[in-house]
Structures are given as structure tokens and as C-alpha cells.
Amino acid sequence: MVVLPILWTVVIAFQDLRLRNLRTRLFDFQFTLDNFETVLTSPGFLSALRVTLIYSIVGTALSIALGLVAALVVRKPFRGRTFVRASMLLPYVAPVVAVTFVWQIMLSPELGVVNAVGTDVLGWSEAIPFLEQRNGTLNLFGFSLGVPTALIVVILYQAWRYFPFSFLFILARLQALPGELDEAARVDGATPLQRFWRITLPQLQGVIALLTVLRFIWTFNEFDDIYLLTQGGAGTEVVSVRVFNYLTGRGDIGAAAALSLVLALLLVVLLFFYFRFFVGRVDEADAI
């Protein structure tokens, strides 16, 4: 059920298969490279690729960094810790459709609380359409800075929704760390920050490397969140949204399959380089 569909996708990618000729063409094995030509040369492919890369790299880094901070602050027991921990997992367990809609309304120019606070309290001159604006300008201390508003918002959303995953795994690892090392360093006069950088963080290296791989893979393939937030508009079209549009919008199954293969291949190449140059411990994958 898993291997077969993948192989079949490969076959479809080389077929001229559309929704309307599905009945007649499915077993017509005349292979062609047209699909690849279509998707690779179509306008917007390169920009989708760029957006996907930015989204995955920044999103992965942010969600892991947030997860690390969150895990560190709830590491030691305190009153209400169970509640805090459970709350921090909420964005991850809540249904994607519901949370994307809340974000949409929260950020909406007419109804959203963010723009209401922004214009009433913070003195913005006008409401910002966070999810519809491709390029905004940020005025900071007299400098104007062009920023891809929607893309930034989508990345922040992704960090918010997926930091709990990193949080969970880093916390589990933190609590399994032997206390002696930290204690010894404390006796030797290492301050809390020194102990974090020199003792704790190195011991978390393994789990962070593993999380980097997993989160990168999942963010790279991410579809639901972006599709629901922006439908891929305003400069947030990632490759998987394009695949979906080929499949349902144009009914071009062959092109959709070809593009999704390109996406998967690219991921394999990127992971190869990651393992080659950054990680020596591939066996971490066993830990999950």
C-alpha cells in the first residue's frame, strides 16, 4: 500500500494522463518526457522552488529553536507544569483546518484582533492584509525595508504550529539526561549559561539533528497549512500546492505526478548532502 503507489507515481509521471482521458489512457504505456518539460519550464516553477526552500529552512529552524526554549523553561518541576506542558502541545494536536481559520480571522484586515490592536493601540496608519500582501514595507527607525509579508506570516504560523513536536522530543531527552555532569560543572563553578552551552546543548545534539531531518522533510512536503491559509497566493506558493493545482485545477495527472517526483528527488538530494556534510550519526533515525 505504500511502495506500490510510489512506483505507480513514477509510471504516471511518464504518461500522458489526464482526468478526462483516465478511462482510456490508464494502461496505455507510451512513455514521454513531456510532463517533466511542462512542469520544469512552466512560469512560476523556480519561484515556487525558492519559496519552498525558504519556507522549509526558516520554518524548521524556528520551530526547533522555539521547541528548545519551551523545553528548557519547563524542564524543572513547578506548580501547574502539567497544564503548561499540555497547553504547549495544543497547536500541534488541534485540527489543521480549525487553527488555520482562526489565524485567518485573527489576521484579517476587517475583523481581526491583530489589526484592531495594531491600528488602535500601536498606531498603524492602516490595517495590514497579512495573508494577502505579497510585499510590504517595514518602517523601522526611519528605514524602509521591503518584506514578503504573507511568506513571513506563513513561516511564523508554521513555527507556532509545529514547535510542540520539537518541544516534546527535546523535553523527553532533557529529562533523560544524567544529572551528574551538570552537577559536576556547577561544583566547578560553571554558571547556568555556561552549563547550558557546554554541557546540556552538546548532549541534545543527537535529538536536534534528528528533529532537523524530520521537520525539514515534513515542512518541505507541507501542503495543508499553506493551502488553507493562503491557497498559495501572495507569494506563498510552494511546490506541493502546485502539484495539487495540477491535479485538481487542470486535471493533469501526469504533470502532477512528474512535479511531485521532482519534489521527492530534490528532497533526497538535499538530505544526502545533509547527512554527508553535517551528520555522522545516521542511526539516530532508530530513535523515533
Added chain:
Amino acid sequence: MSRTDVDTGVADRPQAAEPARRPARRPRPPLSREIVETRILGVLKWITIAFFLVATLFPFYYMVELSIRSIEDVALDPGALWPPRGASLSAFGEVLRSVEDGGQGFLVFLRNSGLVALASVAVTLVVSILGAYAIARLQFFGRRQVHFLFLAVYLFPAILLAIPLFVFFTRIGLRGSLFGLVLVYVSQIVPVTIHMLRNYFESIPEGLEEAAALDGAGRLTIIRRISLPLAMPAIMATSLFVFMIAWNEFLFALLFLVENRENWTVSLGLSQLAGSVEVAKTTLMAGSVILTVPIIVLFFATERLLVEGLTAGAEKG
């Protein structure tokens, strides 16, 4: 904080400046870096916890708050975070009523989601318990490779798997049926659940099963009477995990069910609702609450179990 901006204590002080007075009064210990950092971090910790709590809880509070306000009220005063004026549950009524009664028919969607999620749990459990047991206990050719193959499923985008399934189900006419959707969910989740359960089965001492075998129990009896009861925590965690995934899932529901309204799940129904202009945003939020509440209740009720089940083995690092 860099190394230099904190007073590092006695050692760095210019001793020559006041050599005479020092031995005279000793009682006040120098403000060491240890103390400064501990205090600052102690304060920062609570600020950070407060920040995370607000960031994670606020959207959910906001969702509930909007669902009980009227859309006119929201349009007038979008920044109001406390709903004293005209709070009502009418949006929920509209969402839940059937289409014939002028509502959105979410009761049917709830039933569909529930059916799909429960069926997915049941089928996944049967398949993955047998599969995980086989991989953990039985010797067969390619045992290690199977394990790797299962993890490879992580690598591929859901949309890549969706294409052939879309073609296949369109072809055999299962597209649009809840049964087809369950089949898809199970095939997506099984690799992961087999992996989770396998880890657990392997941690059960083989001696127990051998003892049962010596007493004349067959393989199936052993699984049923020995292994399953022992693996119950992992099985519960797995079931919850599957239930949540199936309940929350969106992409496949969208691809397979969209043309068939009476089979929509809550997620799909909600997303389709968002597309139509005449539905008020507050109604949308009521739908979101309906979609979210079962999951959150389930999650808070079983949080400990779920967390331990999901991260079991992660500590090995």
C-alpha cells in the same frame, strides 16, 4: 549575554585601588556571575512561560470567543476580547442543523468523521499489532529491510501518494466513499504504528512468551493472553494517535470526498464552508470549535499516556 558584560566577581577586580579597606569588611559577598545569571534566567523563565502560554492558548480562546459573538458585533469592534454584549450560541445551532432546516448539516459531518476515525483505529490496530509482532518476534527474510522501508514512507509527500490512489479510486469507483478514505488513512498510518508497537513488543521479555509456549499455548494464544495485555499502554497511545490523525486529516478528504456532500468529514465541511461568501465568520468559528473540542478533550484526558507512548524510545537519543 556575552562574557564581558557581567561582573565576574573578585578575581577580576582591580585589587590595587583600595588595598587597605578590603580585609576590614568582609560580610557582603560579591555579586558573582552565578547569582546574576541565576536571577536573570529565573525571571526570564517565567516571562517565557507566560509568552508561550499566551501564544498557544490565545488562538483557541479567540476561536471560542468569536463563535459566541454576533458577526455585526465583531465587525463593529474587532478588538474586543471579552464578549459581554449579545453572547449567544446561535452560531452553533446554525452549524449543526441539517441543510433542510437551513443549517450546515455538521451533525452528519460529525458522524462521518467519527466513523472514519474509529474505523481507521480498528483496522490500523489489527494490521499493526500483527505486523509489529511479526517484525519483533518472528524470524523471516528481510526483517531489517522491512523496518527501513516503513520509515521511508516519511520521505514522500502525502500528495505524491495521493496521486496514484486518486487514480485508482476514481477507476474502481471508490472515490467519494468513506470506506475508500479509511483504506487510505490506514495505509498511510500503518507504517508508523507498526514501528511504534514494534519497539514496545521488543521491550517485553521473550522469556514470558517462551514460558507460555512450554505450557502448550499456541502462537495466537500467546499474543492474545500475554503480549497484548502487556503492550496495552502502547496500544492505547497508538489508538489515540490514529484517532487524532484520522479526525484532523484534510488533504485526502478534500481529494476524495469533495463531490459527495453527505460523506464530508468535519474538516472538509468546514473548509468548504469557508469558501462561500454568505457564511459568517462567526459561524465558521463555531464549526471550528465543534471540530476542535473532541480532539482537545481527548488530548487533555490522555495527555500523559499519549506523550509517553509517542516519545517512548526517544530518550535513547
